[in-house]
Amino acid sequence: xxxxxxxxxxxxxxxxxxxxxxxxxxxxxxxxxxxxxxxxxxxxxxxxxxxxxxxxxxxxxxxxxxxxxxxxxxxxxxxxxxxxxxxxxxxxxxxxxxxxxxxxxxxxxxxxxxxxxxxxxxxxxxxxxxxxxxxxxxxxxxxxxxxxxxxxxxxxxxxxxxxxxxxxxxxxxxxxxxxxxxxxxxxxxxxxxxxxxxxxxxxxxxxxxxxxxxxxxxxxxxxxxxxxxxxxxxxxxxxxxxxxxxxxxxxxxxxxxxxxxxxxxxxxxxxxxxxxxxxxxxxxxxxxxxxxxxxxxxxxxxxxxxxxxxxxxxxxxxxxxxxxxxxxxxxxxxxxxxxxxxxxxxx
Numbered sequence: 077x078x079x080x081x082x083x084x085x086x087x088x089x090x091x092x093x094x095x096x097x098x099x100x101x102x103x104x105x106x107x108x109x110x111x112x113x114x115x116x117x118x119x120x121x122x123x124x125x126x127x128x129x130x131x132x133x134x135x136x137x138x139x140x141x142x143x144x145x146x147x148x149x150x151x152x153x154x155x156x157x158x159x160x161x162x163x164x165x166x167x168x169x170x171x172x173x174x175x176x177x178x179x180x181x182x183x184x185x186x187x188x189x190x191x192x193x194x195x196x197x198x199x200x201x202x203x204x205x206x207x208x209x210x211x212x213x214x215x216x217x218x219x220x221x222x223x224x225x226x227x228x229x230x231x232x233x234x235x236x237x238x239x240x241x242x243x244x245x246x247x248x249x250x251x252x253x254x255x256x257x258x259x260x261x262x263x264x265x266x267x268x269x270x271x272x273x274x275x276x277x278x279x280x281x282x283x284x285x286x287x288x289x290x291x292x293x294x295x296x297x298x299x300x301x302x303x304x305x306x307x308x309x310x311x312x313x314x315x316x317x318x319x320x321x322x323x324x325x326x327x328x329x330x331x332x333x334x335x336x337x338x339x340x341x342x343x344x345x346x347x348x349x350x351x352x353x354x355x356x357x358x359x360x361x362x363x364x365x366x367x368x369x370x371x372x373x374x375x376x377x378x379x380x381x382x383x384x385x386x387x388x389x390x391x392x393x394x395x396x397x398x399x400x401x402x403x404x405x406x407x408x409x410x411x412x413x414x415x416x417x418x419x420x421x422x423x
Contacts, residue, residue, distance in 0.1 A: 077100050077106075078100070078163035079096065080096075080164055080391035081097075081164070081391055082095045082097060082165075082393075082394065084386040084389075085142060085168065085169065087171060087260070088239040088260075089123055089239070090357070092115075092148075093110070093386065094111050094113070094149040094152065095110045095391055096109040096153055096157050096159060096162070097391035097392060100399075102223070102399075103226060105392060107384060108157060109157035110381055110384035110388075113145060119141045119145060122138050123138050123172075125138070127312065128172065128173050138184050139184035140186075142170045142185045146167065146185060147194065150165065150190070162196050163395075164198065164395070164398060165190065165191075165196050165197070165198045166199050166200075166391045166393050166394030166397075167187050167199065168183065168200075168390050169183035169187075169200060169201075171183050173311065174310070174312075179207055180207065181203045181207045181213045185200065187200035187419075187421040188421050192423055195423045197420060197423060199393070199394035199397045199420055202403070209411050211307075211409035211415070212255075212307050212309035212410050213409060214242070214309040215236075215255070216389065216404060217236070217254075218254040219402075219403055219408070220389035221234045221244040221389075222246055222252060224378075228378070230247060230350070231248060231350060232245075232349050233245045233345065234375075235340060235368070235372070236260075236354075236355045236385070236386065237260040237261060237336065237354060237355075238358070238386070239260050241258055241259065241339065242254065243257050243343055248347075251407060252407045252408050253345065253346060253408070254307060254407065254408040255306035256309045258342075259339065260336060260356065260358055261336075261356075261357055261358055262315075263317045264276070264283070264329060264333055266317065267320070268282060271329075276357070277329055277333070277361065280362050280363030280364065282326055282329040283329040283332075286323075286326030286329055287327055292320055296319050296320075296331070297335070306410075309409075320332060333361070333364055334367065337369075341368075348370065352372040353373055353375055353378060355380070355383075355385040355386070356386070397417060397418040397420065400416060403416065403418070404417050
């Protein structure tokens with residue numbers, strides 16, 4: 077069993093999550109601690125300006141911000157948990173551009189500097205080899221979800237609602253299917269930021285005051301992505317809020333929330349799951365939770381920390397890389413065969 081640190085900066089751009097996990101990279105997993113360090117407005121804007129950017133200076137500025145924040149997160153986690161050392165860090169970085177159809181994905185974060193400044197080996201660059209081989213490079217957490225769900229009645233699904241929403245479906249025989257279902261919180265967060273000055277629709281208050289415009293919702297759902305069979309993945313910028321621009325702030329929020337949940341309801345799963353376990357920030361929005369299919373339950377119903385799950389997953393993936401075990405599979409990323417994920421950066 078190794079002590080592994082996992083780091084995640086998601087498409088919601090809310091901050092850096094850091095988790096400590098004791099694991100063998102296979103069936104044994106024991107979460108030991110978690111911290112979340114929010115980005116300040118300056119850091120968030122530096123990242124936002126680099127989304128899809130081609131200007132090298134803008135991208136490098138975002139990388140500096142991302143790396144600095146992750147260094148702080150590692151030391152904060154070590155201090156909180158009283159941990160003196162760790163075997164390795166799983167470092168996802170922050171996705172600026174993701175176009176697997178062009179065999180291109182870009183995550184920024186200086187893994188070499190992170191390793192040097194923390195004196196801990198870093199496993200990073202989890203997506204590029206998968207994308208180069210023809211896979212989607214995402215989602216990568218399913219193999220960790222399967223480990224955490226050992227002993228649970230199947231079929232079962234884990235739905236992560238971050239900036240983008242993705243699902244992991246585990247079949248009766250342990251088979252995995254995973255893909256991005258559609259938008260998560262990104263469109264709704266951006267809408268709230270523009271119309272209320274707040275970074276999110278906290279507790280779904282704005283959406284709860286509005287009415288869903290069914291015509292606009294139909295236009296949002298009339299997107300070729302939903303006809304593509306899984307595995308498949310999205311970039312944060314894949315969908316636009318343009319169809320809701322004529323709506324009031326409350327009706328726009330209600331319609332965008334309905335877009336997220338309607339996309340989940342359309343997810344082409346081999347068999348309906350007995351349970352939907354929801355992680356990520358979306359589980360804290362009661363408007364989203366009430367509209368999800370089936371009996372959606374927050375991750376805490378299984379005793380998990382729904383905020384820590386993605387960071388824990390990258391700690392687990394780093395452990396698998398150190399043992400040369402695969403982390404992406406034909407059913408999760410669409411890669412041609414099970415593949416190892418990540419490159420090792422020594423201190």
